[in-house]
Amino acid sequence: MKKFLLSNFLLLVLFSACELTQSEQPAGHFTRIYNQSDFSGSFYPIDIIQAADSGFVILGKTIDPDFTFPVTYLLRTDARGNFMWDNAFSPYVNPLPGGLWREGNDYFTIAMDDISLETYVIKVNENNKVAEQIATLPYQYPLSLAKLESGYLLQYYNRNARNTGMAKLDVAFSEEWSQEYPVLEDAEEPIITHLRSPQPTLPFFSGQITGTSTYFINGFYNFTLSLIFQNTSTPESFGVINGFRDKGAISSAQSLPNGAFALSRYNFDNNFLLPNQTVEPAGIVSADDLAGFEFPELVPGAHVVTKLVEVNGENYIIYASSTKSNQIVLLAYDEAGLLVGSRYIGNNYPYEVGNFTLTGDDGLAITGTTYVAGRFPRISLFKLSATDVRELIAWTGE
């Protein structure tokens, strides 16, 4: 009996001594959908960056019936995707994709005034979470922005002259130079339609060819949606990839270190990816003459985000877009233009890509619009781990 009591005492001690194994929440891989129980709320992400604390700042648009255009909206999360704060910044509307950046604890974006249509640079501080207007730019209808190594490249539409404009701004948002390109017709109606829609209907974007003084914008020129190249060195040169009205055009472009481009284009309902396309910046060609891999799975006129990412010292091109089966698709190509991997995100409910960014832990953060319960537009955040990214690019090294 003594032995029995002893053994039971030992069991009791063992029970009380064992500690539960509690794991830490992984920040490497998670999915979040930022939900608001308000029936009428609508939120659409267009850009994402990582904050100083490895959390995320998502730039989006929200619909406010008091304003003509979608209102600028910021959502802040911690590194694990937990909601920290959000705010809508009226009357600043139509924030630009590619136009979100961070300096310390300040977040910057470029947006438009709802009535005057002027362009503002606004700053939102992490602590007070309110928008401070730090610059007013002399352009109406801002359409796209690229943050350059030194300064910014802004695309706008001059409604009076019916021109598309390209303006190079310095770091203090003063104009270094600008150039306008005639549309030769009134493009205000499709531009207003695009700007009023919370989802992009036309692929406006801006950029710079890596290591050169050649800049490019995708906008209206000569009756068509065209990719315009402008070399600002001496002598100046100009080139264009013409679309077909707004029914066929380049839909995204990423300059590659080898001088080529990773492009995507659409022609009516068809979408094509061109991961390693030689482009003559001083030439004039038609987008339809460029070949590319046809992707019938993408929605017609798909919004495509194309970025160059460096993983383990090698460059890869990642395309993100939306499929007809309501999923977000990631397609990874190597520098030679060979598909190395793909990943599909989403099930049951619709998911549409907004933007993505490489994260500090070599993972990937993708934001997109989802329609919770099949009807309410909300912001989703998919954080892929470094392992996920390696699987995506089929990396086989150590």
Added chain:
Amino acid sequence: MQKIALLFIIGLFLTSNPSIAQFKSKSRNKPSPIASSQWWLGVGGGLNLSNVQVLEEYHVLTPTSGELPQKDYQSFNKIGTQFNLMLSYSFSNISLVLQPGLSRKNFTYENRVEWQSEQNPENGIYIDNVHLQSLNYFDIPLKIRYSFPVSNAIIPFIQGGGYYSILVEADKTIESTGVDNASGSANILPLDNQADEITELIFPSNYGLMAGAGIMVPVGDGMAILEANYHHGFRNIVNDELRYTEDKFVTGAYDVPDDWVLSNISLNFTFAIPLKFVTSKDFVPVNR
């Protein structure tokens, strides 16, 4: 699997016949040293009820205002089953029992997501989800059993020990119902149930301690054993790194598993036969 278990049970009943399995001596005057111990082999099965302790909740739907949606866990509400073998070594009133077997453990939780119009709160939509998790483990429990005979017919016992479980398979079913009150009248939403394997989401092994009690009833040369046990796990059974990887549930039903510690109540019936094959006429079997 069930057919094999049934055949095994029949086989054990047949082999419990003294003419086949065990010689029972009529002479009990001089217990020899060998009479003070016995090996038993048995087969059994039964029912179980499971519960999970939530260490930390995880959510896909993250509210931008208000509280996180709560998951309402139900305790010990879904019956599971187990089948096992038993090998025990008895000496004096103590038995060392090894009882490996397969178990299926079920547990459920519920949650509701809803949206309302700020202008008219009666305009709203809600979706109720019932989440059923079924975990199949290969369990290896090792128990110490102490019996205290009250009569020759009934031998009560208490027992305690530890167990190590290896995950075989896990699956999950979500039953969803919803009502749309915003379209003019109460409209039942046509939501489909979703089911899929979640083996990768569950950690491959589990371990813990157990305690229980029961009775043994001699049947011929064999022994019928009825026992009730409580098992308490000592680790988070969810695979942390793969928590968000089941896209069907994550993006399709906004669900990820929380950190769970599994506990379990089981009722098990075993029929065992003695293994010592003794030809000595002095043999007196230890029947506990």
